[in-house]
Amino acid sequence: MVELKVLKSADRSYVFFGISNRIKYSISITNIGDTKATSVKVKDLMSKGAQFIPGTFTINGCCQDINGINRNINVGSIKPGSNTIITFDVEIVEYNPPSEIVNKAIVTYCDENGNVLVAESQELVIPIIKINVGMKKTVDKCTAKVGEIVSYSVLITNNSNIKIDNVVFYDSLPKEVQLLPASVLINLEPQYNENFDGGIPLGTLNAYSSIMISFQVVIVSLPNSKLLKNSSTIEFSYTILDNGIPVTSLGEACSCEVITKVLDSILQC
Template identity: 25%
Template sequence: MNDLNIIYTANQNVWEIDLSKILTYTLVIYNLTDETINDLDIEINIPNETEYICNSLKLNGCCYEPYSISKMYISKILPHENIIITLDVKIKDYEYPSSVNSFVNINYLKNQYCKSISYDEGTWDSPRAYVEVNCESPIKSNTKSELLCIPVTFKELYIRHEIDKSVVQVGEILEYKYIIRNNSNLSINEVLLENLSNSQIEFIRDSLYINGINISNNNFRKGIYIGFIEAKKTVLVTFKAVVRKIKSLNAVSTKGVLSFFYQGEYTYGRLPNKMESNEVVLDLCPNISKSLNVFKVIEKVPSIRKIDQIIDVFNYDINITSTKMLSQSYSSGKTLLLSGCINGRVTYNSEININDYHEDKMYVIEYNIPFKIDILVPEDFNEEVQILPSVQFIDASVIDDEKIYLNSIVNIDLIKN
């Protein structure tokens, strides 16, 4: 019959590193005998891939920090008593193992009782006698736990997006690159890559390559199907596309979204895991750019008090009201006539003192600054040219109590469709 019963467990059947970087071991030692067991030397074999987290050891719920975690000493365990030991470990580095193994070895002393009987011949005047002698001697014993093996899984994906240019214009061909690295020790399947852009992109047929292999007849509208990526493997995805329409006045941006399932995940009725790449931003390269200085004097409403000080000036919209393309007879090229306006508002305050009464109120004046500009463009430009107006600068100053002077610089960028 065993003197001690050892139950050695961990708080996770599978150690998922991405969810928890800490593994907690629990050791329960039962004294199954009717005798006190003394001088327990407990050796917890911590996996080589892990390290003990200082101050995490607890004995029966109380903090207990031994000289060495592998050489714990417990003076005694009373009959039919148990002790509980818990401790935390973490992975030493990022080279995660496939599993961690641990066991417990205990050396202890148990008293052994001996009984002997001797026969005394006696003397002529004493009878014969039997003498019973009892003695107690400690015996060294040892017991071990079963090997505790915890599988380790870690999920780490890397996706990097690159484009071969930093400046783009409509009609230009771009080469897209995605680097997908599965650093996990689990494979991923049903991998689908979606390319998202704030502009209209037309993919070039048969330009898709996955790890250098041409993939033809791919339906880009549903994404790029990659399928299966083994653990510790890298996939390179490249393709080409044409920028057909710009939807932003500032820049073209793209990024990738990866959908996938980890090995062993139940896929039926389950939403896939999602991961986004970095965002690549391309500056717009207008075919033609021109700046125009516009100004206007605005007057306040007569019923409003005099203008004392400008608080702020806002432009919240710039509109192109008319366009007209004219051919030039004296030279090659065309002239684009543009009309537009800047809409906004000016805030100012007005102070007045009447019979020791001081009034300080803020007022708003709406403004509209019209402008016209003619731009010389190449012969191949047409009426469908894309016009990107923007306000580079606007300022306001007080002329007198009734008038405000507004000055602005307007940028006109033209992109040929």
């Protein structure tokens, strides 16, 4: 009898979107029976988010003129104990990339009696990791005097397609200002902080979500440059599965620098 075994593999277990958006797949079709398989055909069912790259389809190393893989492609015949290797490349679409690409190969063939048989590969799941964390900082005053209060707001947005964990907010305040501890708000919820030494833990930020931090400072002295400069940073971690094994990496993001010009005169109460 004839029996085909189909195995599917890829050249990577996950993809960092924006760094390398290409995946090379391999399909191994082995005849583990004792009779030749004829009229062997293969197609690949792939989820949305990946596009086949024409000119990359090969059968046993020979390039084939194939424009798509979602239809039956003629492979020929496979003798007992022999195998056929098929390879092709796909590219992850740039617009709204998915969180994963799922696909499997389906092979049809005929036995010695002309019966049509079907063999399927295992389902292959490749996570698509898109890390895009942004920070936008604003200040309420372009100019101020010594003794005035200046308000800062920082919008942290996780535009990644996975959550980020252990988010910590940092802000190195200039020596010419003093933080107003009761003014610190996280999503409008008060969080008393006497300083930002050691950062403010924010926990987990889910995919496509944001968090707002605001606080106020009072200007206590005139900066040498007469410019009050300030920016913020965050540190975070994220976890991906590499062949089923969790792998945690670290990341960081920083805001733009906002500037307030400090006037020579002192605010009189």
